Amino acid sequence: MSRIAFYGSSLLSSYWNGAATYYRGIIQALTAHGHRVTFYEPDVYDRQANRDIDPPEWCEVVVYDGTPEALKRVAAEAAKADVVVKASGVGFEDDMLLREVMSHAAPHTLRIFWDVDAPATLAAMQADPDDALRTMLPDLDLVLTYGGGQPVIDAYRALGARECVPVYNALDPSTHHPVPPDPRFACDLAFLGNRLPDREARVDEFFFGPARALSGHTFLLGGSGWEQDKVPGNVRCLGHVRTADHNAFNVTPRMVLNIARDSMAATGFSPATRVFEAAGAGACLMTDYWEGIELFLKPGEEVLVARDGQDVTEALRDMPPGRDAAIGERARARILAEHTYQHRARQLDALLRARVRSSEATA
Template sequence: MTRVAFYGSSLLSSYWNGAATYYRGIIKAMAAQGYRVTFHEPDAFDRQSHRDIEVPDWAEVNVWPATPEGLAAAAAQAADADIVVKASGVGYADDEILRQVMAAARPDALRIFWDVDAPATLAEMRQNPNDALRRMLPDLDLILTYGGGDPVIRAYRELGARDCVPVYNALDPATHHPAPPQPRFQADLGFLANRLPDREARVAEFFLRPASALPGRQFILGGSGWQPEHLPGNIRCLGHVRTGDHNAFNCTPRAVLNVARDSMAATGFSPATRVFEAAGAGGCLITDYWEGIELFLKPDEEVLVARDGQDVADFLTNLPPERFGQIGQAALRRVLAEHTYDRRAEQLHRVLTDAAAKAKAAAPLRSEVAL
């Protein structure tokens, strides 16, 4: 069994951690492929008191103290792994985690940086020639990304990466699926997202503007960081919505909204986790436009694509009620057929197998350099 040491933000909590669903889906599917993953996450940002899941049977979890000593102890465990992964966006000592875990990795281990926010990571590396990741890129075996397509692949290679492969978000049908509607989620449009500066203007356009234009319609907003007193009166703020409630949230409103962060929309080919969660629940998704959406869902048949807030308002006003359900069911059929994490894990296994063979061939040279 291939042992993987995975250093990321959190597997157990989605609190201020948008990558949680992605990590869970990928790692669970990797376990089915024969990988034994230990997820190393710092005890930071109060995530452990907001756990969505307990330690699953498909992964081991090491919650380490967010201190220099805790980091050193966690990083040392990389020496036991065949594959060592450092994910972006841990939020605590990211550069130091990267340095220490890759230094601890065995010469024959596969060394991977897994980028769950490629636009931000690439921007930082371009601005800072001394960025820790940028300096280490030539020594890493592989870059995996949450999305981005050819533009991100080219950018990473131009900065010195040996290879870069997108592993897109997907659906775990066991956790995200149709569910009975819940009265507390009744609305014409639901939107689930933490408040982030990189999304503020687009949220104002695609969510707040339609709410203001349709005072007779009901809107619900889930996620952390929102201030109800600054929003239109027909928006109900729910605060943090636990992952276990996402299915009902996506099923209950007439439609649910996805709004990409500015950088993700500009990069394209970066479907948010929310896209597959909503489709997997059979919800009708309205998304802002970003390049590449048609690779995942067919506009007007499996998803509604809005160019601005007026489009969102027009969908809610002009489409017959049954149309929303038809679009949601079409999306569900598509993601079950093509966009499950099992499919992604099959792709990932092929990529890792090839990269591991190259890493083992380079192991003697690595040993000489280390000496």
């Protein structure tokens, strides 16, 4: 059993925090293997005012003020842990947090950087030889990522990482599963994603373009940052969708759409959390193309793959009755068989136990 100090954006809130359900799924499944996790998250970006869950029984959560003084206090807690994890994109003084946490880790402690946005992190390091993470990489024991495949592994090693291992997104069947349809989310195509600069052009291509082409169809847009008066008239904006509503959001529409951010699509092997959550609910999922999709779902049978907006338009217009439900059923069966957080936790548990033993022996 390991004591794990995990410093991330937020476990309690998915508000402007797409990694929340990934953290929850991984950590809860990992504690089933006997690990004890304390999650440290800063009180920033109104996340605590928009919590999806209360602190769970399977993880201790420490919320600290968004100040340098509070950051240093919680970073000092790393000295008590067997494993210390600093995640990317915490959102408050990330470089300072990385330095403070790793400097307080005991000599035997396994020191991990966990990257939930590897393409962006790698781009920043490649552009700046003095980047804080880049200078510290050779001293860290392990880099974990939630996607990226061999290209990301190779890029991290080229920058000095000792080892890089992808731990992909997955499904938590206890939280994401089929539910009765909800009239609030009735539409032909739904997309859930916050408005981000490196996603907007792809949303226009894969979502707004088909909406403009199919004026008789209805579209639903969930996520923060979108403005109703800036979208086609047959698109309804919902704003932030709490995780408690994700199942109904996924299962009610005829189809749900996944649109990768530019960097994720270019890198490939980076399935978003919503891919597994939608499949777990039995949704008919359509995704924009990215390399590696067949490792998770079979195109044409378990997922629809669109290379441009015209593919989305044609799928919506020409889908035979009943095919959408069959795709959703096959996708759910595949994800349950191969891609739950229990599968990921077994992989991670074996990795952590081996590395902790090695660190203790070296110390």
